[in-house]
Amino acid sequence: MSASPVIELRGIVTRFGATVVHDGLDLTVHRGEVVALVGGSGSGKTTLLRHIIGLTRPAAGEVSVFGAPLFSGSVREQRTRRRRFGVLFQHGALFSAMNVAENIGFPLRELRIATDAEIANLVALKLSLVELEPATALLMPAELSGGMVKRVALARALALEPELLLLDEPTAGLDPDRSMAFVELVLSLQRQLGLTVVLVTHDVDTLAALATKIAILSDRRIVSCVSLEETMELDHPFVESFFRQPFRYRAGVGRGGAR
Numbered sequence: 314m315s316a317s318p319v320i321e322l323r324g325i326v327t328r329f330g331a332t333v334v335h336d337g338l339d340l341t342v343h344r345g346e347v348v349a350l351v352g353g354s355g356s357g358k359t360t361l362l363r364h365i366i367g368l369t370r371p372a373a374g375e376v377s378v379f380g381a382p383l384f385s386g387s388v389r390e391q392r393t394r395r396r397r398f399g400v401l402f403q404h405g406a407l408f409s410a411m412n413v414a415e416n417i418g419f420p421l422r423e424l425r426i427a428t429d430a431e432i433a434n435l436v437a438l439k440l441s442l443v444e445l446e447p448a449t450a451l452l453m454p455a456e457l458s459g460g461m462v463k464r465v466a467l468a469r470a471l472a473l474e475p476e477l478l479l480l481d482e483p484t485a486g487l488d489p490d491r492s493m494a495f496v497e498l499v500l501s502l503q504r505q506l507g508l509t510v511v512l513v514t515h516d517v518d519t520l521a522a523l524a525t526k527i528a529i530l531s532d533r534r535i536v537s538c539v540s541l542e543e544t545m546e547l548d549h550p551f552v553e554s555f556f557r558q559p560f561r562y563r564a565g566v567g568r569g570g571a572r
């Protein structure tokens with residue numbers, strides 16, 4: 314049985330005024346894949362993530378998730394589809410006036426699909442999933458370290474038990490140790506929960522540890538979407554500048570390497 318792709322982008326065109334960001338862009342992501350979206354600054358990576366979650370719509374082309382166009386079906390069907398993915402925005406983006414428990418429980422409270430007791434249970438469960446102490450629940454975002462903010466934001470992204478997780482620069486702003494610890498956590502959750510993941514990252518170590526495929530956004534299109542090992546073989550200026558700079562890429566850290 315061949316399942317339909319989790320994400321299918323076909324002929325995406327995006328314009329901001331006279332600037333064309335995407336022009337006939339295609340990308341397919343299958344269940345269980347971890348696709349790292351890379352490209353030069355301003356190449357349109359974050360905009361593409363925003364199209365996938367429906368925050369913005371392309372000028373042309375089709376965005377399909379879970380086998381159906383993103384905006385097809387009734388409002389109820391669209392909402393159900395929307396609940397199947399979780400998003401971790403750049404910088405965590407927690408609500409500063411809510412404590413950790415309220416932040417994690419927010420998606421459930423918003424949908425009014427659980428009682429207060431159920432939400433409290435779920436918050437405790439998600440905190441342990443992201444390896445935070447139960448007492449963290451009562452802290453405010455301003456009291457958290459950068460690494461803890463990321464973990465809480467991840468717990469909130471997982472609140473509705475998504476099948477698809479979208480991460481925008483998940484390790485930006487973390488020091489190398491915290492960054493690797495966070496990557497290990499995402500990797501373990503991805504395996505445990507069977508998640509499909511699309512992440513935008515500038516960090517070679519992050520993508521080497523996580524990604525099963527690297528999608529390169531260049532010249533307004535995805536020019537390649539293959540494994541890290543195959544990507545390293547490509548003769549492309551972006552690969553040269555991004556991957557072949559000395560001491561950035563640690564051989565053997567990749568998912569195909571010895572772990």
Ligand SMILES: Nc1ncnc2c1ncn2[C@@H]1O[C@H](COP(=O)(O)OP(=O)(O)OP(=O)(O)O)[C@@H](O)[C@H]1O
Nearest residue numbers: 329330332334352353354355356357358359360361
């Ligand atoms: N709302 C907007 N209005 C006008 N231009 C925009 C808007 N959003 C993005 N852009 C432009 O679209 C282009 C792509 O932006 P985007 O943030 O998607 O790039 P990116 O690849 O994620 O960049 P970076 O790696 O620097 O974060 C940029 O030139 C940006 O200035």
